[in-house]
Amino acid sequence: MDAASVNLLREVLASTGWLERTRDLGLALRTTRSPGGLLVVGTPDDEPWHMTAHLADEARLSGLAQLSPTLVRWQPPPDAPTHLRVGLDRIRGAGRGETLFVVAESRAPVPLLERVDDARRTGATILALDGGDPELESLAHDAVVIPQEGAALSFDGAQHLVSAAAGEITRRPGLRERLARLADRVTGPRVSD
Template sequence: MEARHVLALRQILASTSWLQRVEDLARSLRHTRSPGGLMLVGTPDDEPWHLAAHLSDESRYAGLPQLAPNLVRWSPPPGAPPHLSIDLDRLAEARRGDTLFVVNPAEEAPAPLLERVDDARRTGTTILALDRGDRDLASLAHDAISLPAGDAPLTFDGLQHLVSSAAGQQEDSRRPRLRDRVSRFLDVVSGPRSPG
């Protein structure tokens, strides 16, 4: 999804609570303490490759190295490159200051995933989640967004794009927020407005 599509989606959702929820989750992602501390895991049947790529991009663009995730995989193939061979043992090493971001596009997370998330939480790891209304996963998460199936106009893929885009927006008072930058851009493109 291109930046202009994310912007269009943000405009569609402007009158809803979705954008605030996305910004809250993005803020939690940015609070990961150090590079290598963000772990991203999906289910055995659906690994969040696309979200991992977008978070890595946002990490580079925004200069926020802690946003570059370690994609944790259920069964990395033998001989996979190091960044694609991180297995579930990484979750056992999670500690306070780390963040585990769980992406579950199914209605219920598998029991082995919930057990590992619970173990990571007990070590002080911050748990974040994107899910389809999974109460068990949401109960383990410190911050979560649930998108029930068919909640138009937002899709699960669109939600992931909004979160990754928002994660790259720093909350530095010297740097204008995306909404302010877009507003200024539109002012320049459309010309001066008439008063009143």
């Protein structure tokens, strides 16, 4: 999806609340302190290559090195390039200043939930973009849930909005905007017919 398509998607979703939620999650990705400290993981059947590629592009284009993602893989081939050989053990080493971003349209398996819990206990920030996984969401500091049916936003579209928001140069929201976003979090995104 190119920038024009992302802008069109933003216009379509402007009154739904989805734009604010994905923007908040994108901005939360920036709290990672150093390059390589943004760990992106999915499920064994769906590794988040797409999101990882977009975050790498945003890191390069925005000059925000902390957005340079590390793709964490379930079974990386030993002969893969170094940056594609990062396995689940990397999550065990996650700590303060690092972010574990779980991108999972389907439910996270127990081994992933255990590692996410370990990373949270050692001080890593846990973020999630998921399709409705209460166990994962209970471990996340912030999560955006994209229901598999009936949502105005697709899971793929949400990935584009989150990654684009992560790389945006934005001004700090005022008190009114922060309170409005907080109210939306408590009540959930508004859904238009």
